[in-house]
Amino acid sequence: MLAISVDSVFVHKAWQEVELSKLVEGGLPYPMLSDAGGDIGRIYGVYDEEVKVDVRGTFIIDPDGVVQAFEILTPPVGRNPEEFIRWIKALQHVRKTGGAEVTPSGWEPGCPVLKPGVNLVGKVWEEWKQS
Known part of the structure; x- marks a missing residue:
């Protein structure tokens, strides 16, 4: 960092x-x-x-040098470090699983993940329960 x-x-x-x-x-x-x-x-x-x-920018760059996420805010708007850390944990999880598991919005470690593929098409609403 x-x-x-x-x-x-x-x-x-x-x-x-x-x-x-x-x-x-x-x-x-x-x-x-x-x-x-x-x-x-x-x-x-x-x-x-x-x-x-x-201008204030936050960038998450993976070990391969690829920008995986970014946020740009005007100076008067504060940032959320907890959300930034959540992004990193989610990206690390996806990388660790080789993309076999993806993280829905608001995902935290230990919460359910989604397994992308044809079986998920049209059924995300069944699999992803927002907390």
């Missing part, structure tokens, strides 16, 4: 020490990287050329 922004490493250090360490015991447990020129933000489509900053 990485945090990347156009801010300098010095701004990241101050943010970690002054703010994040008070929100999360010990601060963020992963690196904060500087993308001062916006190159990474441009690649992922979150760099705003007009104001020279990255």
Whole structure:
């Protein structure tokens, strides 16, 4: 896991020490990287050329380098870290089963999964019970 922004490493250090360490015991447990020129933000489509900053984006990239999920929010809208972690767990489960099991909306570890195939067509409503 990485945090990347156009801010300098010095701004990241101050943010970690002054703010994040008070929100999360010990601060963020992963690196904060500087993308001062916006190159990474441009690649992922979150760099705003007009104001020279990255819009908030969350990307889940699998071990093969493929973006599996992303969310882009405007700065005034807060993110949900629990949902982000749920996405990761769901993607890990699907990867572990080789796609033989997929996770419906709101899936949590231990909840029922769906087994894709011709037997599921037209019967998702029978198999997937929302909680």
